[in-house]
Amino acid sequence: MLNIVVQAAALSALSNVLAQLISNYQENKPLTSFDLKPIIIFVVYTILNTPINVLWQDWLEDAFPGAPTPPPIRPGDEKKPVQAPASNTRNLVIKWVLDQTVGAAVNIGMFIAGVGALKGQGKDQIVASLQNDMWPIFMAGTKLWPAVSVISFSVVPVDKRVIFGSVAGVVWGIYLSLAAK
Template sequence: MALLDTILQSTVLSVVSNILAQMIAAYQAKTDLFAFDITPITHFIIYTIINVPINVIWQDLLESTFPSSIVEPPTVEKKGDKKVEVKVKTGKGGLNITNTLAKFALDQTVGAAVNIPLFLAVIGLCKGQSVADIVGTVKEDFMPIYLAGAKLWPAVSLISFAAVPVERRVIFGSVAGVAWNIYLSLKASG
């Protein structure tokens, strides 16, 4: 899947989740469910456009460093005395559990350590906050967001690394992240 397609699909999902968050907030406040504020929608569009390429590179790096499939070594066959033929299995090998767990651990630590501050920084900048205010927000909100995400992202990561082709992982995460983005939208509006 081309990067632009992934960005566009993820952006649409991000917009939908922000609209749903606004509808939830309006319902809770007993106000007009269909009076949307374009500003937070725009903020999420900007965030998604910045975040998706970073996560595509991250997923590609994880997969190239820790391949999901066990790679079968090539076999060598001799035909006659002189000719040597190398055959490589074209089918996929089994799931490499060690590599899958390594990707999972890195994604849940390093990935979170980048994605959460990136989200808070982009939204903060979109709201016109100073760098000092953004740093304060990151310090205050990182752990609560990380702990809330621990209820969703470990399962998404394991499924993604075990069963989703690398070129579809970011969009898979975006689909799974609709509920997460509703949470982030409500958090960012507060």
């Protein structure tokens, strides 16, 4: 878990730095001018959020396995070729739907509330941000996350899914960093 959290935090910092580079370029500011506060906020949020996402991915896989459990090896079967179990399309679809609805809504809500709290916003500001920003962020996410989820659930091992998502999330993090200004 620690390794995943550290990697995700590093990717989060990278996405925020890239977002600041883009923003500085667009505003004709020096490219070397960085604001450390948003980088720290994103990294702290990622450190707090990543374990929750690891547990979510583990639960999805436990509840809806991607492949049927292979039968136990009986004595004498050790030398027979082992076929990879077929993927379970029904479970892949269920995981995808849950991840794109429940998972997305919870993650977006946690992001808006978490970053708002780390920025020192009060309850009223956070609630207003949830009301104003939740749907636009969700809709923006539909351009990236459905494809990432299909790839993740169909070919990425469960213990690598959060990091895979974090790598894809560098692009998403740039968007969120620019949106959270």
